[in-house]
Amino acid sequence: MNHAVEIRGLHKSFGSNKVLKGIDLSVEPGQVVCVIGPSGSGKSTLLRCVNLLEQPTSGKVFVGGVELTDEDVDIDAARRGVGMVFQQFNLFGHLTVLRNITIAQERVLKRRRPECERIARHNLERVGLTEKADSYPAQLSGGQQQRVAIARALAMDPSLMLFDEPTSALDPELVGDVLTVMRKLAEDGMTMLVVTHEMAFAREVADRVVFMDDGMVVEDGPPSQVIANPKHQRTRSFLSRVLNPTHVD
């Protein structure tokens, strides 16, 4: 059986700035993997390399057994199977919520309009926003926008979902709604790769937690190990800073 995601020897540099320094990582179908680490450690860049929003400098990325880094692969076709949720939501501001969810189905998957709308409404229901179908993104709260963004990605029937700090731009009281949707998605068996600072979510929902620092994977294992009982000093000091932000050494 193929890995849902397999990353081999991934390097990414921006000019002389080496952001990823040889990442090897795989995600099995149905797994939820949370990537944690200090800012600037390369977590988001890693995630953006998985659907090639960033072109890796070297290394290979496979999704569902297909090598996306292969020159001959149809990247647009490959991206259809990989949903992505952004920190800033990135809903299409000129379109209604419903149209946000139908436009790619219609233009990319060539589904008929009534079918697109049926699927859109079904996914809006999954994120609990059926009544917002005709609103514009600017009329929604950040948490609602992020849930619409999740519904938009789900409407493409992805086999893998990437989350790039999905709750970092939200007011604290709105974080819970988004995490609830993500938790439900995990229970439904979706394969998820999540960059996050939500340690409670990682501890409770993730099958595996990956700790990254300085462009490398430092520690990779079940949350009971990486979060509760980290082996590496760098992981320990990061977690103590995140879990006790007011603590002074």
Added chain:
Amino acid sequence: MSEPVAALPQRGGLSPRKKQRISRGIQYAILIVIVVVVALLADWPAIINSFLNVEVAGETLPTLFTVALRNTVIYTVTAYVVGFVVGMVLALMRLSSVAPYRWIAAVYIEIFRGLPALVVLLMIASLPLAFPWLQIPGGVYGQAALGLGAVSSAYLAETFRGGIQAVPKGQMEAARSLGMPYMRAMVSIVIPQALRIVIPPLTNQLVFLFKDSSLVLFLGVTAAQVELAKFGNDVASTFANPTPLIVTGATYLLLTIPLGYLSRRMEARQ
């Protein structure tokens, strides 16, 4: 020890507020004197006869609207369509990852922004002199659409580029992450939002073009091809009376003022 003396009422001099009031009174007085003098000295019958001659104004009808305004609108709209399409292509070229496309667009924009519209129009009209096999379809109409369109495309290209760059990068990334090819994402997601941002400059460009369409008179037009400015001038010469120029001027304003108003309205809505 210093006492706050500045604010105390000053004996002997006028307070600043009183001075201001007197100054304002003098300004009103000057204005009224000028208006009264002009009104008394002006030869009103002669002025009305020259500039607001109702009989001569009547001579412009109905051709003013059925031919002249109609042609002005045709020249403007066709040139705008050409400018819009070419401008959008140039904007996309300016943002292309293929360097020569960027250079070509940059050179084109520099040239056509730098040349007077009249020079471009005359060059287009004289193209058949250089290339006898070349016939610009539509005669004067085609030449006007091409010449004025070429100039406005340079301005519109920069406007479009600014608008596209003002759309957050995340919009393109979200569209691509849903599997949309680059051009599809541009057309469905980025450009519609860019156009909203640039509605005010787009309207301004239409107003400029509406006025610049008067340059078509230098191409040598027949009575059926005449636009507002030349029409006004022709009728004015016929009757040796400048009233038709006032009439055509008013006709321009009839369209430009509502357009400007519309543009400000849409700008305010954003």
